[in-house]
Amino acid sequence: MPNADGVWILGITMTRFGKHPDKDVVDLAADAALGALGDAGVKMKDMGVLAAGNLLGGGLGVGQQLQKQIGQTGIPVYNVANACATGATALRTAVMAVKAGECDFGLAVGVEKLAGAGLLAGKDRKADADTWTPQGRYGAVASVDGRIGTETMPGVFAQIGMEYGHRYGGTSFELFARIAEKNHAHSTLNPLAAYQKRFTVDEIMNDVMIAYPNTRSMCSANCDGAAAAVVVSGSKLKTLSLEQQRRAVKISASVLTTDPWEEACQVLPNVNTLTRNAAVQAYEQAGIGPEDLDLVELHDCFATAELVHYDNLMLCKEGGAVDFFESGATWRDGTTPVNVSGGLESKGHPIAATGIANIWEVCHHLRGEAGDRQIDNAKVGLAHVIGLGSACGVHVLERAAV
């Protein structure tokens, strides 16, 4: 029987993001999973499904490796991979199992070891072959990265921000730098962020250039980290303690989309349409509009990306992202605080953990447990991630009424 009482987050946690040289992927996953179970007040033996993501570890089945450390109960494990949306995909997998009525409790875990990984995507260019021989779907006789555009993420997302500027105007190097300034300023209140240092706009603009207009401090930080969540059916939640019910956070919408075909989408990734589609579905599922949101954690993998998602998530009117940012709306004291965690640019981006960690941030505020960075009286929040390829996860979360 499908579960009609909704799905809730019962427990959720994230490790500190940063360098964890003494811990491996399984250690970090175990820290997050045990933390989430403890936060939920349940045990591994209660779980009916485990969904786990670890994108770049290269190992086999992080879910089973985790079970071998914290509890082998014979439940189904789904090891998932969806680029930077891997964590959201793991959560959504657990949510779907509970929603389908297959179980009452599910556990989702995302973990990554990335400290010192350097530039992601884009392989080292080898010496050209001895004879020019066409290979692959483009019949290329030589490596094309750097010869026909760029494969690097900072360069791809730089173009995505620039394309928005071309379409609507108003963007500049300094504007993008000021978005990074905001997120770094926010990070000073987040003890779990990899970097907690405020930078001036000048410092950001004069930092090492990676891919104009993105300097180093406008790029997400590679680091280690894990996050995990326990989800529970609404009917089961009613049988739990009042304290568990009070701290539970309602998943009012859980959506995953991919990009529909459009002209150019196979030339430069289109991160806009699938995000907008996910947002439309999420607002409809939740019966909530963007104006109702008390905070938003969105996928600022680069400063150039944050701008376009103001528009894609409909936080502003179409084409109005620059004015929206200029109004101060997205600072923590603004009308729609965005990335009060510090965002990926300072909190860090351990890829598979990101899509659960952003939900932890929102839950932390909805539960009133965010300490110095608490957004007062937060009732509704949205978490967004996008993985190139592409996949977009959007979750709308609401404070318990109990």
Add this chain to the structure above:
Amino acid sequence: MANPVPIVDYLVLDGPGEGGVPQYRAHLVANECAGCGARYFDRRNACANAECAGTDFAKVPVATSGEVKAFSIVAFAAPGIPVPFVAALVDCEGTSVRGNLINVDPDPEHVSLGMKVRLATYPLGTDSAGTEAVGFGFEPLSN
């Protein structure tokens, strides 16, 4: 000497340019879906437009001039890739093309959104059989 080979199969070399080697007259070709007109540069199994899903494609020439819709000046790339270079998305009269901007200084003073560009080629080098490979990019129209 063997005929030069293009860096990718969607670059078609039309012979030496007026200015002589290494510039070639060239154009790009796309695989155009017979059903809906969607254009692709890679080898196709079927059309990705869900409304169409056609499997018939024809090679069509792509306009050789266009407008820069987006760019990034890449200063940091994987080892072995010379930097800086300008990665760009060029709107060639309705067909979006990925390519580097070439024959222009890679800095924000010389590269801008909306700038008009045209297809240009450059030599990639010669292999052990003496065959030259030819790359492409887009250069400012008003050079």
